[in-house]
Amino acid sequence: MTLSILIPCYNWDVLEFVRKIHKLCVDEKKITQFEIICFEDASSILYSNHLIKKLKNVKHLNLSKNIGRSAIRNKLGESSKYNWLLFIDCDSKIVNNNFIQEYINSTEKKGSLETVFYGPTIYEKKNNDITKTLHHKYGSQIETRRKLKIFSSHHFLIHKSKFDNNKFDETIKTYGYEDTLFSISSNLKFEYLHNPLIHIGLKTNATFLEDTQKAIYNLINYTNQIKTIKHIKLLKWGAIIEKLKLSKIILILFKTMEPKIVKNLKSSSPKIILFQLYKLGLLIRLKSEKLKEI
Secondary structure, eight states, rough: OOOEEEEEESSOOHHHHHHHHHHHHHHHHTTTTEEEEEESSSOOOTTGEEEESSTTTTTEEOOSSOOHHHHHHHHHHOOOOOOOEEEESHHHHHOOOTHHHHHHHHSTTTGGGGGGEEEEEOOOSOOOOOOGGGHHHHHIIHHHHHHSSSSTEEEEEEEHHHTHHHHHHHTTSSOOOHHHHHHHHOOOOOEEEEEOOOEEEOHHHHHHHHHHHHHHHHHHGGOHHHHHHHOOOHHHHHHHHHTTTTTHHHHHHHHHHHHHHHHHHSSOOOOOOHHHHHHHHHHHHHHHHOOOOO
């Protein structure tokens, strides 16, 4: 097979990771041709990433303007030249040396051309940084299990012909839900493979909350779309609350409790139940604010 490995980068040291991926490709006998393309989304910190260009079949480019998580994936796909596209987030760590092989084997399945294959995102068992407890706890307790049924773009394999006709929504510029919305809008099948990567790019509690706000803001335009509500649990709960005419009461309670909730979520021992309530309250508040603007 021929394979394009596409890595969107932003302020992250990818040198050793790319070297590892490159070696796995070189050693894989089923790969006849491959390339690795890394696009920096206008990174301000480049580390030694330019050195990856010394590897055969590897391309590295720093974009002059930040274009966002959706657009950079589309741009990487457009720049690729081989039949299969393997997208991998830059802040990853290899778990097993058969990582590439597992994806290649999936292409031999019946109906593989119509299928997007994706694997789990897992986290280190221990996190010694108390400023990053929320991301680690939510990722390892909720996100990892959720991806058994919900597509994640952390790493996935798709045939180029299918990606060319099923792009990420470039109106989504910031973090959050671009992958879920991609899976909902496409007509493709999605298959979960037991082929994990470790997510090592933990964010501080404060940054994780900021990204959560951006992610939920991305959902506001979809709160009335039945198909999207069906696939996103947060929107489903929001719709139930609205149907029961409880939005105003929830909003009042959220405004009262928000400072205490945020204080807990920024602490060294955040509670996941409070984080889930925070997301729900935030959804209702942001939707209420948007309605006022109309």
